[in-house]
Amino acid sequence: MSEITxxxxxxxxxxxxxxxxxxxxxxxxxxxxxxxxxxxxxxxYADWRPHQFTSTGEYKTFAGRSFCPTCGSHTFNLSDDQxxxxxxxxxxxxxxxxxxxxxxxxxxxxxxxxxxxxxxxPRDP
Numbered sequence: 001m002s003e004i005t006x007x008x009x010x011x012x013x014x015x016x017x018x019x020x021x022x023x024x025x026x027x028x029x030x031x032x033x034x035x036x037x038x039x040x041x042x043x044x045y046a047d048w049r050p051h052q053f054t055s056t057g058e059y060k061t062f063a064g065r066s067f068c069p070t071c072g073s074h075t076f077n078l079s080d081d082q083x084x085x086x087x088x089x090x091x092x093x094x095x096x097x098x099x100x101x102x103x104x105x106x107x108x109x110x111x112x113x114x115x116x117x118x119x120x121x122p123r124d125p
Contacts (some may be wrong), residue, residue: 008090010073015057017076019085026087026097027118027125031104037065037074037086040111044087046097052085088121101125 009016023046034043059075062094067074077084088093098118102108105120119125 006090006092006095008075008085009057010068010071010075010089012068012071012073013069014070015055015059015073015075017053017055017085019083020052021048021087023048023097025100027101027103029100029103030107030109031124032107033063034104035107038088041112042102044097044099045084047082047084048089050078050081050083 005018005020005075007016007018008043012096026046027044029043029052030041035041037041053076055076058069060069061067061078065074065077065081073089074086075089087097099115100118102118102120103125104117104123106122
């Protein structure tokens with residue numbers, strides 16, 4: 001059986017990426033930074049190791065968050081030990097990656113339905 005590869009990118013298509021294999025973690029983050037970056041009530045994300053990630057095209061980074069300098073789409077966050085993909089930037093939708101945790105639940109909107117069996121943490125897990 002071959003390893004799954006997921007592709008994604010920015011709105012204008014100038015920045016593209018691929019991740020290979022399954023993420024080691026996935027979740028929703030309700031922190032103030034993620035809300036501002038997404039312009040939404042939360043960020044749906046998944047984390048892969050750097051060796052599972054490749055990208056093409058130019059990107060800029062601010063406070064560890066990478067985005068396309070042409071259209072401004074936030075696509076991923078890079079660090080030495082992980083690549084956090086903003087799952088809304090994947091080409092495949094729905095992407096079938098279910099959140100395993102919810103962080104910063106103290107900022108969670110009360111109208112959001114609870115996801116059964118997904119633990120919530122008041123701040124970072």
